[in-house]
Amino acid sequence: MNKLVRTIAVAATLVVAVASSANAGAVLDRVIATKTLTVAVGTAWGKMSFLNDKHELDGCDVEIAKAIAKYLGVDAKFVTPAWDFITAGKWEGRWDMAMGQMTPTKARAERLSFPAVYFYNRAVAVVHKDSKATMLSDLDGKVVGVAASTTQELYANHNLTPDWLGARPIQYQFKPGQMKPYGNGIQFEDLRLGDGVRLDAVLADESTALNAIQSGYPLRVLDEILYSEPGSIATLPGDKEFDDKIAIAIKNMKDDGTLSKLSIKWYGVDYTVEN
Known part of the structure; x- marks a missing residue:
């Protein structure tokens, strides 16, 4: 047998x-x-x-x-x-x-x-042009939107462990009060409605953020970079x-x-x- x-x-x-x-x-x-x-x-x-x-x-x-x-x-x-x-x-x-x-x-x-x-990619924080936020620490306790299943979502949850080649340790400079994941790409649409209407900020890659701004969205990018990734x-x-x-x-x-x-x-x- x-x-x-x-x-x-x-x-x-x-x-x-x-x-x-x-x-x-x-x-x-x-x-x-x-x-x-x-x-x-x-x-x-x-x-x-x-x-x-x-x-x-x-x-x-x-x-x-x-x-x-x-x-x-x-x-x-x-x-x-x-x-x-x-x-x-x-x-x-x-x-x-x-x-x-x-x-x-x-x-x-x-x-x-x-x-x-x-x-x-360089990850950045984007706010409405009327926002009083000038630095990342100003987003502490705020409502932040992110694209679902991205490293920005991990960052917002303080769960991002960079494990790609050449990665540097992550320094979290704020803790969102609420994180909203989006699977349909409309997080910028919600942010453009006004500061704090639905979101206080969006975390995204810099190129996508600048594209939204160039398209006429009333937004601005905070100067500090969250992290860079391949x-x-x-x-x-x-x-x-x-x-x-x-x-x-x-x-x-x-x-x-x-x-x-x-x-x-x-x-x-x-x-x-x-x-």
């Missing part, structure tokens, strides 16, 4: 090994076979990705994704799932890679793979060949200056190098 159990176990191990081998390169094979790279982006992620006047997806991340697709010799197709669906890692083949300048934390690395860092492309683990192709594409864009030019085009700042 024990021999039979051992035989079954060995057979099962062989099946798993064969299946794993068969899955190696599966994503890249699908992308090449369909001539399509399906990319998850957002419709209201500031200059990362948004719907332009023609109701077409546009933005820095969209252009970078198209450049990666061109390097692979395929077309880019875009889908727009919610951010928390992307970070959950349950993609089920609906997209091949995700943009969004995702911070490659250890917790996320349990579900996702991060083949290439292409951006460096932003990476995300894929599902298991296809090293696919990840390597993405990494090479991004390296080529860094080496020939394309990545810097796109950042400056969209943001007026080169966010592709760490400050």
Whole structure:
């Protein structure tokens, strides 16, 4: 009986090994076979990705994704799932890679793979222009909005443990009285209603905050930076060949200056190098 159990176990191990081998390169094979790279982006992620006047997806991340697709010799197709669906890692083949300048934390690395860092985000606090707040400590005890499933949410809860490459210890300079997570990207809409109407402040990456202000929102950014973090492309683990192709594409864009030019085009700042 024990021999039979051992035989079954060995057979099962062989099946798993064969299946794993068969899955190696599966994503890249699908992308090449369909001539399509399906990319998850957002419709209201500031200059990362948004719907332009023609109701077409546009933005820095969209252009970078198209450049990666061109390097692979395929077309880019875009889908727009919610951010928390992307970070959950349950993609089920609906997209091949995700943009969004995702911070490659250890917790996320349990579900996702991060083949290439292409951006460096600075997290800031944004207040209404009529707010009396001039420094981060003025937000102590206030109502603060954040995008759900982001490092800004962790910061607001004082649970952010920076575990990305080159991370510096976090210094919390205030404690919100209430933290409101948003999954639909309308935290700036609530803040623009007025100081303290629904929110006293929003925590966000600097580029998104400046985009809102340039779009006419009556907001301002407090001078102090909360923290800086790398932003990476995300894929599902298991296809090293696919990840390597993405990494090479991004390296080529860094080496020939394309990545810097796109950042400056969209943001007026080169966010592709760490400050």
